[in-house]
Amino acid sequence: MIIAADIGNTNIKIGLFDKDRLVKSWRISTDVHRTSDEHGSILKQLFFAAGIDADSITGGIISSVIPQLNYTIMHMMEFYLDVIPIVVGAGIKTGLNVKYENPKELGSDRLINCVAAAKKYGAPFVLIDFGTATTFNVVNEKNEFVGGCITVGIKTAVKALANSTARLPEVELKPPQKVINASTVKAIQSGIVCGMAGQVEYIIKRIKKETGLPDLKVIATGGLSELVHEVNDSLFDIMDRELSLEGLNILYHLNSGGA
Structure with missing residues (x-):
């Protein structure tokens, strides 16, 4: 599965996909002061409640409109899920x-x-x-x-x-x-x-x-x-x-x- 994080001004939407199927999704409030460890702790709780094994995550991708949270969420994915996420930005392939x-x-x-x-x-x-x-x-x-x-x-x-x-x-x-x-x-x-x-x-x-x-x-x-x-x-x-x-x-x- 892959993890997708859409970091918005008000909420962060998180989704887990198995190929084209959205397996699970969550929404947490956006907080620029929350650390990568705090985000990781929240994610662990969400995974535990949903019966998701972190080892099942093989990739990740991030979209963000809040630059100061980019590194925080990237580091969280690297440390807690052992994946290096793709970050959406100029130059990414889109099909458009x-x-x-x-x-x-x-x-x-x-x-x-x-x-x-x-x-x-x-x-x-x-x-x-x-x-x-x-x-x-x-x-x-x-x-x-x-x-x-x-x-x-x-x-x-x-x-x-x-x-x-x-x-x-x-x-x-x-x-x-x-x-x-x-x-x-x-x-x-x-x-x-x-x-x-x-x-x-x-x-x-x-x-x-x-x-x-x-x-x-x-x-x-x-x-x-x-x-x-x-x-x-x-x-x-x-x-x-x-x-x-x-x-x-x-x-x-x-x-x-x-x-």
């Missing part, structure tokens, strides 16, 4: 033709999602990832990653509103029943979620116009995509929450000879 002006600027999270979507669903598509940031990523009919756009994430917007105002609370995110509300909490919930749905609808429309691809597949990933879907269930053609780990598994086999 990346047309970004500076490939080093392209977040590995965006890349791995598109790799998985291209294999599972085929190009062309726009992939929307609802995370700490909300990213729109376009792969055209030639299997070229041509770019996209980035906006604020839903939870990030909630936190920013609470932190930047004196009397507006940080609310729990729930799908709103209506736009007009007579309480502050519900007004924030409807404004944030319906606002994101409207933003997504507009950006999809612009992307289809700019690419000249009116039938472009719209793929959503990330747990918060469900909130937007409940507001407007016609926005997405496909919803798939496990793309990042699947993309890492694909990249591992592309760059390791399938070991």
Whole structure:
């Protein structure tokens, strides 16, 4: 089996793959102050609870948007699993033709999602990832990653509103029943979620116009995509929450000879 780690701003997703099959996955909170030994201890507990033998891990791969955690997780895999992981970065084989002006600027999270979507669903598509940031990523009919756009994430917007105002609370995110509300909490919930749905609808429309691809597949990933879907269930053609780990598994086999 191989271990895949997707290090995000909020969570680290960990998956174990036996060839193309996702055997087990976990999600732990991201903490830049946590040491490699602390990560190793958490992993040992997760393996023990799932009945996983560490000796069954023969390879690893890491995607990270937090550079200071790269070495920490690499060292953890080397010491606790005896594997030297592949790290997703510029120059890695992806199966996509990346047309970004500076490939080093392209977040590995965006890349791995598109790799998985291209294999599972085929190009062309726009992939929307609802995370700490909300990213729109376009792969055209030639299997070229041509770019996209980035906006604020839903939870990030909630936190920013609470932190930047004196009397507006940080609310729990729930799908709103209506736009007009007579309480502050519900007004924030409807404004944030319906606002994101409207933003997504507009950006999809612009992307289809700019690419000249009116039938472009719209793929959503990330747990918060469900909130937007409940507001407007016609926005997405496909919803798939496990793309990042699947993309890492694909990249591992592309760059390791399938070991």
